[in-house]
Amino acid sequence: MTSEALMAPPAAPGLFRRLAAGRVFPVLAIVAAIIVIWLAGAIWLNAPQIEDAYQRAGQPLDFATLVHEGWNAKRPVLPSPQQVVTDLWNSLTLSPTSKRSLVYHATITGSAALSGFALGSLLGIVLAIAIVHVRRLDLSLMPWVITSQTIPILAIAPMIVVVLGNLGLTGLIPKAIISMYLCFFPVTIGLVKGLRSPDPLQMDLMRTYSASSRQVLTKLRWPAALPYLFAGLKVAIAISLVGAIVGELPTGAQAGLGSRLLAGSYFGQTVQIWSALFVASFLGTALVALVGLAEWMVRRSMGGRLT
Structure with a gap:
């Protein structure tokens, strides 16, 4: 084995290389970016009503609580992805003849x-x-x-x-x-x-x-x-x-x-x-x-x- 071969970086796994060269990896990257922006937007848009509620109650509000409340608000300005997925699951699993489905x-x-x-x-x-x-x-x-x-x-x-x-x-x-x-x-x-x-x-x-x-x-x-x-x-x-x-x-x-x-x-x-x-x-x-x-x-x- 030559010195160039020893110094060369290991080849990427075949599956990862095929994903990166095809359409799957770019699509997944865009989806991940959208989800991250969505989660951040849910915190930002829901923050005013959460801060107002905690101020009225006289309770302190830290960042971890703000994140949790922003992603689980009862009447959100922008619902979080998990809220939408949960509502979709609850609705789609009902009987197809139900008017709530x-x-x-x-x-x-x-x-x-x-x-x-x-x-x-x-x-x-x-x-x-x-x-x-x-x-x-x-x-x-x-x-x-x-x-x-x-x-x-x-x-x-x-x-x-x-x-x-x-x-x-x-x-x-x-x-x-x-x-x-x-x-x-x-x-x-x-x-x-x-x-x-x-x-x-x-x-x-x-x-x-x-x-x-x-x-x-x-x-x-x-x-x-x-x-x-x-x-x-x-x-x-x-x-x-x-x-x-x-x-x-x-x-x-x-x-x-x-x-x-x-x-x-x-x-x-x-x-x-x-x-x-x-x-x-x-x-x-x-x-x-x-x-x-x-x-x-x-x-x-x-x-x-x-x-």
Whole structure:
């Protein structure tokens, strides 16, 4: 063994080296940093009410007590991670049919989001095909599609709920319509770009073969547009969840993640608010993963032509 080999530092373990080179280690580092900042923020934001309570009681307050009270406050300004995890565990382990279970509320919000996503995707696909094939619609309809998204959804949602309520449509339908309004836009824009993505030489070749507009759509435009379509669908399904939650706020709904957020804000239950937010994020991640799974299945069925 040479002197250089004896002086060289020992190699890092294979597992640690693979973690550092991959995605796991950076993600874990970011998560750890967020938790540390969160814990510090819980102490800082909850400190004023804790100090005030101890001053009123005439009791001394040391740093260790401040940390403990800051992480376990009954009505915290910012709940600690362990408080949120405990509330999540207590809620998720209840019966799924219990109105205190976050699974029950997530099911209601998720059904509205999926309904709105299905309607919005269908509307977006129809609009995109029409815009690409009809020049007048491209000139007249496309600006309105873009303009529709400049209006805040918080201003539109109450109007939709009131109008549909007067027509006797309540419950799932108003929330689905609000989700549809939000999620049709990325599908339309993405698919229009995708349908126009084929190379001009390929279009000329289809015309040389005397292909009809339908054949050009099914044989050339649609396969080329699928990557754009799935990118839009991933954005749309995430936005549809936001629309479903927003749709639950104006009605004062008794069920759904929006109702949990609303009740938590009314009664100052910040732990309940954070738990509902975490469940909403988990639900959104699961919905996006479902679209990703559908994309993988389509890619596989097409022999890997979808990139």
